Amino acid sequence: MKKIVDKLEKDRILSDEEFKTLLTTDDEEVISYLQERARAVREKVYGKDVFVRGLIEFTNYCKNGCLYCGINCRNTKIERYRLTKEQIVECSDLGYSLGFRTFVLQGGEDPYYTDEIIVDIVKTLKSLHPDCAVTLSIGEKSRESYEAYYNAGADRYLLRHETITDEHYRKLHPSEMSLGNRVRCLNDLKDIGYQVGCGFMVGSPYQTLDNIVSDLKFIREFEPDMCGIGPFIPHEDTVFKDEPSGTVDMTTRLLAIIRLLLPDVLLPSTTALGTIDPLGREKGLKAGANVVMPNLSPTDVRDKYKLYDNKICTGDEAAECIKCLTGRVRRSGYEIAVSRGDHIKVNNL
Ligand code: 5AD
Ligand code: FES
Numbered sequence: 001m002k003k004i005v006d007k008l009e010k011d012r013i014l015s016d017e018e019f020k021t022l023l024t025t026d027d028e029e030v031i032s033y034l035q036e037r038a039r040a041v042r043e044k045v046y047g048k049d050v051f052v053r054g055l056i057e058f059t060n061y062c063k064n065g066c067l068y069c070g071i072n073c074r075n076t077k078i079e080r081y082r083l084t085k086e087q088i089v090e091c092s093d094l095g096y097s098l099g100f101r102t103f104v105l106q107g108g109e110d111p112y113y114t115d116e117i118i119v120d121i122v123k124t125l126k127s128l129h130p131d132c133a134v135t136l137s138i139g140e141k142s143r144e145s146y147e148a149y150y151n152a153g154a155d156r157y158l159l160r161h162e163t164i165t166d167e168h169y170r171k172l173h174p175s176e177m178s179l180g181n182r183v184r185c186l187n188d189l190k191d192i193g194y195q196v197g198c199g200f201m202v203g204s205p206y207q208t209l210d211n212i213v214s215d216l217k218f219i220r221e222f223e224p225d226m227c228g229i230g231p232f233i234p235h236e237d238t239v240f241k242d243e244p245s246g247t248v249d250m251t252t253r254l255l256a257i258i259r260l261l262l263p264d265v266l267l268p269s270t271t272a273l274g275t276i277d278p279l280g281r282e283k284g285l286k287a288g289a290n291v292v293m294p295n296l297s298p299t300d301v302r303d304k305y306k307l308y309d310n311k312i313c314t315g316d317e318a319a320e321c322i323k324c325l326t327g328r329v330r331r332s333g334y335e336i337a338v339s340r341g342d343h344i345k346v347n348n349l
Pocket of ligand 2: 062064065066069070071072073108
């Protein structure tokens, strides 16, 4: 069965049945071989470097009602907050001094932040830290809005597709949201020139093996610069509160498969993976991930940005977080790089 792994590495695609075999086999030897090849490919492209992205969670207001998400608009139990431009700048200054060269501005879809405000924040961050990349993760917008942010200097955009199967998408989202618009957004972002990230949750409610295979084929075809893959974790104030979490095993298999599908993709070992297993992020790095995203948000708002239960790092200062992560990265055999960590395009390995 190791042959399937070799085929994946060589052809960068598999048949549906072969994908399913890799996702379901309990042959430990095959699973560790898959991860071994994923690590080898990752090291060929990025060496031992792990890139850090400073995550600034600047608003937990959200106009959407995604059924899985703890900050969705129907949750009346959480305390909502917004950061001012000055607070965001403070986070970035602190991050810069700690060695971060990418800032990810992430938030719910919050109409309070008009395009004008976002443009102003992006311009300010880029003028204060011209050697840094600014990534936005603020959801579905019009093409014009995406263009405005890009012209203001935004370099990258993260928008997970969540699932590429329409029927599944509709089970995770309210009827006002559509997969068609998600994909429209992703295509616009790419067309405009952003480095784009898509991705999905592993083990989200109703997810089938066929759904995952479709997601893998979509990722291969879309060729994102980044790909966010983390386990689904229930949030106590959502309708999915009693659903089981995704597993470390499935998440790490998928990270390894995606590394072999797209050898140069930027692949984070997510906070969600670190939440379901104390060594989850280390396991992600060993399965081919090459990015970590420590939290730079002010400590007093961190526990309010809870997309899921038991989120880690909500009580730690940014400096502690990066120290802790540096240790974890080293113990996994890698080194944190002080650089923007742009996507390297490799045509022939
Ligand atoms: N568990 C894990 N990940 C989640 N996200 C949202 N809610 C959850 C949850 N309950 C992910 C979504 C979203 C990203 C910002 O966080 O995939 O795109
Ligand atoms: Fe949609 Fe939070 S409610 S991502």
